[in-house]
Amino acid sequence: xxxxxxxxxxxxxxxxxxxxxxxxxxxxxxxxxxxxxxxxxxxxxxxxxxxxxxxxxxxxxxxxxxxxxxxxxxxxxxxxxxxxxxxxxxxxxxxxxxxxxxxxxxxxxxxxxxxxxxxxxxxxxxxxxxxxxxxxxxxxxxxxxxxxxxxxxxxxxxxxxxxxxxxxxxxxxxxxxxxxxxxxxxxxxxxxxxxxxxxxxxxxxxxxxxxxxxxxxxxxxxxxxxxxxxxxxxxxxxxxxxxxxxxxxxxxxxxxxxxx
Numbered sequence: 001x002x003x004x005x006x007x008x009x010x011x012x013x014x015x016x017x018x019x020x021x022x023x024x025x026x027x028x029x030x031x032x033x034x035x036x037x038x039x040x041x042x043x044x045x046x047x048x049x050x051x052x053x054x055x056x057x058x059x060x061x062x063x064x065x066x067x068x069x070x071x072x073x074x075x076x077x078x079x080x081x082x083x084x085x086x087x088x089x090x091x092x093x094x095x096x097x098x099x100x101x102x103x104x105x106x107x108x109x110x111x112x113x114x115x116x117x118x119x120x121x122x123x124x125x126x127x128x129x130x131x132x133x134x135x136x137x138x139x140x141x142x143x144x145x146x147x148x149x150x151x152x153x154x155x156x157x158x159x160x161x162x163x164x165x166x167x168x169x170x171x172x173x174x175x176x177x178x179x180x181x182x183x184x185x186x187x188x189x190x191x192x193x194x195x196x197x198x199x200x201x202x203x204x205x206x207x208x209x210x211x212x213x214x215x216x217x218x219x220x221x222x223x224x225x226x227x228x229x230x231x232x233x234x235x236x237x238x239x240x241x242x243x244x245x246x247x248x249x250x251x252x253x254x255x256x257x258x259x260x
Contacts, residue, residue, distance in 0.1 A: 004031070004032055004033055004034040004037075005025070005028060005032060005033055005034060005037060006033075006034035006036060006037045007021060007025070007037055007040075008036075008037075010037070010040040010041065010044065011040050011043060011044070011133050015050065015051065015054070018044070018050075018054065019051070019054055022041070022044075022054060022057060022058060022061075023057075025037070025041055025061075026041070026057050026058065026060070026061040029068060030065055030068035030069060030072075031068075035084045035085050035087065035088050036088050036092070038065065038097075039085075039088050039092050039093050039094060039097065040092070041058065041061060042061075042062055042065065042094045042096055042097050043092070043094040043130070043131075043133045044058055044133060045058035045059055045061060045062035045094075045096065046062075046094055046095065046096055046133070046230060046231065046232050047133060048228060048230060062096055065097070066096070066097070066100045069081070069097075069100055069101075069104075070100070070103075070104065074107060074108060074111045074113075074114055075111055075113040075114055076113050076114075078104075078108060078111075078113075078114045078117070079113050079114040079116070079117040079118075080117075082101075082108075082114065082117035082118055082120070082121045083117045083120070085101075085121055086117070086120045086121050086124050089128070090124045090125065090127045090128035091128040091129065091130060091131045092130075092131070093124070093125070093130060094130050094232075095130050095231050095232050095235050096231060098125050098130065098213075099213055099214040099217070099231070101118075101121060101122075101125075102122070102125075102212070102213060102214065102251075102252030103212070103214055103252075104118075105118055105122060105251065105252055122251065122252070126249070129235075129239050130232070130235075132232065191224075191226065191229070191233070192236075192237060192240075194224070194225070195220055195224070195229070195233065195234055195237040196237050196240070196241065198220050198223060198224075199216070199220060199234070199237055199238060199241060199247070199254075200241070200246070200247075200256070202216060202219060202220070203216070203247060203254060203255060203256045204256055206255065207255070207256075208255055208258065209253075209255065210250075210253040210254050210255025210256075211253060211254055211255075212252055212253055213235075213238075213249070213252050213253065213254055214252075216234075216238075216254055217231045217234045217235065220234045221234065238254060245257055
């Protein structure tokens with residue numbers, strides 16, 4: 001088995017320590033990282049509070065890891081990766097990578113070699129929601145386990161900003177010129193109420209078939225009157241609605257709970 005780099009304590013490290021460690025880690029390919037370390041880095045890539053360059057590096061890393069995961073061939077290779085991923089505690093697998101896995105689930109479930117591993121991972125996702133990460137304000141000790149894989153992998157390109165469509169919104173205002181509200185905290189009640197209404201409105205239009213999580217999250221982000229709505233913020237609202245038994249999640253699709 002290939003030895004992979006694993007550094008513990010990333011989620012609780014201070015920003016200064018992270019800035020040193022991530023410079024090397026974000027240059028490694030998917031198969032050079034232990035799944036635990038991979039998930040820690042991807043969880044950090046979802047943070048909005050990191051310094052500019054570090055945030056851009058991690059977002060570029062996230063995009064590169066998703067591309068490399070999508071390039072894994074169906075069958076034994078994908079099954080081996082998913083088997084190792086399932087060994088990571090469910091709450092440690094971040095939303096961004098869950099979405100990538102779920103996007104591939106339909107094809108993987110049709111393959112005799114990868115189907116059992118995919119079912120295991122999807123069950124893992126259902127067992128716990130991804131935890132939120134909050135970098136420490138004080139320096140923490142991190143432990144380096146292995147550095148056996150060369151770090152000559154090409155640095156991932158920075159993620160390009162999502163291009164917004166030019167089609168008009170429902171009220172007829174061109175999307176490109178629609179004014180955005182000032183940035184607010186992700187915990188702001190007004191944002192939560194707006195996202196809640198948006199989720200219910202979208203899911204109500206699709207009945208029992210529902211929407212893929214990635215599609216639903218992306219749609220809410222595009223329509224939001226704030227520029228900084230993150231996937232984790234939308235997922236937090238979805239989890240709240242699920243706890244209220246208003247929506248349900250099944251095989252990567254969200255749908256309204258039927259009322260009789």
